[in-house]
Amino acid sequence: KTGKYHIKEGFYFEERKFDFNIYIDNEMKFIRLYLNDITVNTKLQNDLKEQNESIVDSLNYSQRIQQSILPDLNQLKGIFDDYFILYKPKDIVSGDFYWSQKHPSGKVLFALNDCTGHGVPGALMSIIGNDALNSIMTTVNLQDISDIVNHLNEYYYNLRINSSNDLRDTMDVMIICYDQKEMCLKFSGSKQRFYLIRDNELQAYSVDSYTLGLVKENKFSSGTVSVKKGDLIYLFTDGYVDQFGGERGKKFKYTRFRDLLVSIHQLPMTEQKEILNNSINSWMKGENYTHEQIDDISVVGFRV
Known part of the structure; x- marks a missing residue:
């Protein structure tokens, strides 16, 4: 079907991560593939997720300490x-x-x-x-x-x-x-x-x-x-x-x-x-x- 499709899962190639868009034109009979290097963004997202989990874990432990008093x-x-x-x-x-x-x-x-x-x-x-x-x-x-x-x-x-x-x-x-x-x-x-x-x-x-x-x-x-x-x-x-x-x-x-x-x-x-x-x-x-x-x-x- 003619349209634009975003493959958000992406793929890894030589330790870098890419997502890509596919453009399909059935009338003109062609497909275009555009790759986007999201290695840096993915790393930042993973780092933020880890930091957030660490903060929440620390707060949950602090909650137990506070409840103990x-x-x-x-x-x-x-x-x-x-x-x-x-x-x-x-x-x-x-x-x-x-x-x-x-x-x-x-x-x-x-x-x-x-x-x-x-x-x-x-x-x-x-x-x-x-x-x-x-x-x-x-x-x-x-x-x-x-x-x-x-x-x-x-x-x-x-x-x-x-x-x-x-x-x-x-x-x-x-x-x-x-x-x-x-x-x-x-x-x-x-x-x-x-x-x-x-x-x-x-x-x-x-x-x-x-x-x-x-x-x-x-x-x-x-x-x-x-x-x-x-x-x-x-x-x-x-x-x-x-x-x-x-x-x-x-x-x-x-x-x-x-x-x-x-x-x-x-x-x-x-x-x-x-x-x-x-x-x-x-x-x-x-x-x-x-x-x-x-x-x-x-x-x-x-x-x-």
Whole structure:
């Protein structure tokens, strides 16, 4: 049949690779064959493929390392009635991480942290943040939960001023301390908030807006809220509410997020996690355009 045919598989000749086009003209009774030396392009493609596979392998290994620092939350069983964690890194590794520790007094500490950046830079900062929290807990006496955040502030301040470059990377943190005996929740942090839902009413609690490590003299405060059985507590980073999508490609925003939580809070925690995940995935698809995830997404829910 008359036409042009491209043989993309090509062939090798004397260690060089060629692809070729065939032109067939049945009316004029001739065939033309054009060869194209693609040796260099093929090598570049193979090199890029190998480099990409190597990078992905390294990221997958980094993911395993990062996951190893995340706590085993089986320690929360018997403390909270139920819980869930929605953890959606933007890339293979994440700048968000959560941390938990059970205090000898029986109190449970839990922190949700949002490090500067995402991907590899954010993941490296999460390792630093996790190490800082573990180190601080060996010295702090936990008289006030804000002691932890104030120590974090000093830690990041020293990290910044002792750096050989102008390091301004830090993290936003919300840390809570749940006392099951006293049925109270103490909290402190930097640039975060959490929600408590009771009797279908949502109450928002915010912490200080200081940046960790920026000013050594900043003193972070703490708060206390009484809880009762059946209360729902939600911690989250800003990745969920800042995600673009929907019909007009706008942010999800806090109002829509709060309404969603109120609408699902009575469901089992596993169902809440599934709905939250499906909702943000549907939001990203939009109506005529699929939006990429712009940041790490983390939402944690506890039922008292």
